[in-house]
Amino acid sequence: MAPDNGLTELRRGVLGPCVLALLELKPRFGLELVRELAAAHGLLTSDGTVYPLLNRLRDAGFVTSEWQDNEGERARRYYSITEAGRQNLAAFRGEWDQFSATVAGVLNHACPPRGDDEKGRLP
């Protein structure tokens, strides 16, 4: 597998939790979310893929959406995180910390050589 393909798949895998993390701060409409994600360099491969993801997050019960007609603005669909979404995000954060530390350790050769104390091994 080419290195870029690996990163592409990794980006796709973490995009959902990243969307939930942004919605955890405040409800946002589509383009607002896309711009936030695009600002995080390398996270978004294409703007349009955010929308199918939002729909799947809503189907999973992690996100809700509602139309808001704010004065002076056009009507927009705003997305909000649900309680189930918050719990899912919290669980992912816990797993991500461990996972990223593990990957970083392997990539930086922090893993002790075979035969060393078992306690030094990566999980």
Added chain:
Amino acid sequence: MTRTSLDHEMVRAYLARLDAALRAVPAAQARELREQICAHLDDALPADADEDQVAAVLTRLGSPAELAAEAGPAGAASQATPARAIAIVSLPRRLARVRRRTWGVLGVIAVLAGIATGYLVYYLTPDSLGFEGASGWWYPEDYSRAVTTTADGVIQTTVPLRSGQRQGYFVAIHNPAGVTQTILGPAYGASVPLDSPGSAVVQVGVSVPNQNIENGGSSRSIGFTLPGVIPPGQIRLVRVLWTSDICSSGGTSSIDTLALRVRVGWFTRTEVIALGRAWAVTGSSHGSCT
């Protein structure tokens, strides 16, 4: 009419390609995604956007084919939420575990269900007992005074009422099924004994010894018992007796069916046998009334 970014030629061409790409996506999902993309373009582009601006936004948006792929099942699998990703990955494993663990049990259950179904079909669907043709009043004082009439195609044999005394008839019953049927008694609540002249004291008996009876046999020389077994394809006499308790003058009561409780295998069912004629008692009371 106000011009919007959606009226731009490049945007309209993009949306047309998106519509074509979304044909493979369920209609509700396709509609929703198109609405989201239109809102995105409306927000991202000013109404007077030039071609470079439009091209840049459309390029960042991704190709219609890419969006359609993301909206379909493949996209759902490849860009799953953490929880769904875990479920998708673990589902085949869970199914594999279930297959290994329960394959034998499921096989046994399937075999037992098949046997039970076969048993039910075999024992619940056999033909009911049927009237074979031979019949008569049981007591000499009745059959010697029996009068047979036919009205509207119905044959009725009538004898004088003997209140407080035993009266009854016998009929030859055939078991046309491939399984043994056992007569357990009258089916209370059916036409017998409720329509009989002695509703509380009906007795049903099946002829013994266990021999096939052709053409009614010699009914007076055989005994009757209950429960009575009729093997497959054989004929037995069934005797129905009651004690008439009608004491009013001019009373008439008749029956033309015989309802029996019959056991077939492990199951018991009610069989209503058309008797071919109506058995009736009528006229003034004779004998003693209690």
